[in-house]
Amino acid sequence: MSKADNMLAILWLLKANKRMTAKQLADALEMHIRTVYRYIDALCASGVPIVADSGHNGGYSLLAHFKESPLFFDLEEQKALVQAAVFAQEAGYPYGEALKQAIAKLKRYTNEEQRTAIERHLVGFDVISGTGLDTGMEAALQQLEQAVAASRTMSIVHHKGIGLETQRRQIDPYGIVHWKGKWYVVSYCHLRADIRCFRVDRIQSVEESGAVFQRPEHFSARDYLLQFLKPWAHADGEQLATLIVRGRPEALNALCEIGPFGDSLVERTKDQAHFVMEESAIVTYIPYYLIGFGSKLDVLAPQSLKERLIEITLELHEHYASTR
Numbered sequence: 001m002s003k004a005d006n007m008l009a010i011l012w013l014l015k016a017n018k019r020m021t022a023k024q025l026a027d028a029l030e031m032h033i034r035t036v037y038r039y040i041d042a043l044c045a046s047g048v049p050i051v052a053d054s055g056h057n058g059g060y061s062l063l064a065h066f067k068e069s070p071l072f073f074d075l076e077e078q079k080a081l082v083q084a085a086v087f088a089q090e091a092g093y094p095y096g097e098a099l100k101q102a103i104a105k106l107k108r109y110t111n112e113e114q115r116t117a118i119e120r121h122l123v124g125f126d127v128i129s130g131t132g133l134d135t136g137m138e139a140a141l142q143q144l145e146q147a148v149a150a151s152r153t154m155s156i157v158h159h160k161g162i163g164l165e166t167q168r169r170q171i172d173p174y175g176i177v178h179w180k181g182k183w184y185v186v187s188y189c190h191l192r193a194d195i196r197c198f199r200v201d202r203i204q205s206v207e208e209s210g211a212v213f214q215r216p217e218h219f220s221a222r223d224y225l226l227q228f229l230k231p232w233a234h235a236d237g238e239q240l241a242t243l244i245v246r247g248r249p250e251a252l253n254a255l256c257e258i259g260p261f262g263d264s265l266v267e268r269t270k271d272q273a274h275f276v277m278e279e280s281a282i283v284t285y286i287p288y289y290l291i292g293f294g295s296k297l298d299v300l301a302p303q304s305l306k307e308r309l310i311e312i313t314l315e316l317h318e319h320y321a322s323t324r
Helices: 003-016 022-029 033-045 075-091 096-108 112-123 135-150 221-228 249-256 259-264 286-291 303-321
Strands: 050-053 059-062 152-159 166-179 182-189 194-199 203-212 238-247 265-268 272-278 297-301
Touching: 003 022, 003 033, 003 059, 003 096, 022 033, 022 059, 033 050, 075 096, 075 112, 135 152, 135 166, 135 182, 135 203, 166 194, 166 221, 182 221, 194 221, 238 249, 249 259, 249 265, 249 272, 249 297, 259 265, 259 272, 259 286, 286 303, 297 303
Parallel strands: none
Antiparallel strands: 050 059, 152 166, 152 203, 166 182, 182 194, 238 272, 238 297, 265 272
């Protein structure tokens, strides 16, 4: 660890324990005892009120008023950070290893009572999202996040869907947004000369172009993505449409638990659900999910889906009528 990290670690240990000797600090931090003395001197010189007591029960401690300083996290704050880390990991946070190290460091500099309390709050706390990152996507997200921060133009290879052709694009990434289990990069696309949203799981490679850009002032990637997801907006080559379904609450609940519907839900009332999906999906595989609900659900829009449901139902009727 760096000098600053080691000095902070000493503060954490003194905060978590009533009193510690130089040897105990050296053992806990796996460093030479002389190094501990140097760090203690540096902390005292910077104004940290460390008290040194000699004798059999001596050691180093912090003055009471400093131990109550908001520099340190209380138990509720520690619990919140550890539980939030669980959410972030399951959502596909791109810096998972750094997050694990931060939480490990947080736990390392707590006393036994605090560690026990934290673990007790984690035992019954779990998150299942099924949207974890593979190694390639994690690396791409890290590159894009760094490019956003540094205003670097990137070259990406992107495909519009499974089995569809890939294209190389030059993009100015304005922000990355996590929505409904998917990561999106909101960017200025040099090819289209307009802002576009690209799904990160459809990006096959990311490279630096060597160019930089100036991010539009007050631009919000989040707001743009939400606007983009409205029915009249469309991805590059991917027309989106609104699917409106009416039905019994229990049937709608079951529908919204199905992957494609849960991921694309934008509004829900007691007897209606609004989804935004790719138009091609609505007339290909989506009808087969809806048929299983029979008359419990009623499609209000789009008309193309109603017609496709009629076609599939007639095809099924003809098929089974001919096999009697």
